[in-house]
Amino acid sequence: MSASPPPEGFELMRIGGEFVIANGPILQRGAGDHFQLGFRVERRHTNSMGICHGGMMATFCDMLLPVTAFMRTESLHGRFLPTVSLQIDYLAPAPLGAWVQGEAQVLRMTRTLLFMQGLVSADGQPVARVSGVFKIGAAAPARADAAG
Incomplete structure (x- = not known):
């Protein structure tokens, strides 16, 4: 099966680490209030039913929230945002070959939590609803990709 190209404007995500590289690719589009992440469901992302594995969807959700905050909020640039809690409601399956994309919003930011x-x-079609709490860590020395 030949993968379709991503929607117009998506490019490889610029932040993240080796885990994201191994499990991606995750792509990004836009900036500010119009920032999105996405990925194409490949065979290696699927479970035995041929749909996106819940663990891959959780990985994507766990990147979507802090990366969106990192990209939208200047005071978070260069900070590590480790996950405190992540709640995912799986609404429907994402089949092999589907284009998955997400958008997120900051609800509240305190001195130490997001x-x-x-x-x-x-x-x-909606496939997951996610909410999370993230620790606002110290600035990472000499790294621009601290959110991931």
Whole structure:
């Protein structure tokens, strides 16, 4: 099966680490209030039923929230945002070959914690609702990709 190209404007995500490289690729589009992340469901992302594995969806959600905050909030640039809690409601399956994309928003930010929510769709249909709490860590020395 030949993978379709991502929607216009998506490019490889610029932040993250080796885990994201091994499990991606995850792509990004936009900036500010119009920031999105996405990925194409490949065979290696699927479970025995041929749909996106819940662990891959959780990985995507766990990147979507803090990376969105990192990209939208200047005071978070260069900070590590480790996950305190992540709640995912799986709404529907994302089949092999589907384009999965998500958008998120910051609900509240305190001095030490970040509260967020997001919605993930596959080929335009909602597949996951996510909320999370993230610790606002210290600035990472000499690294621009601390959110991941």
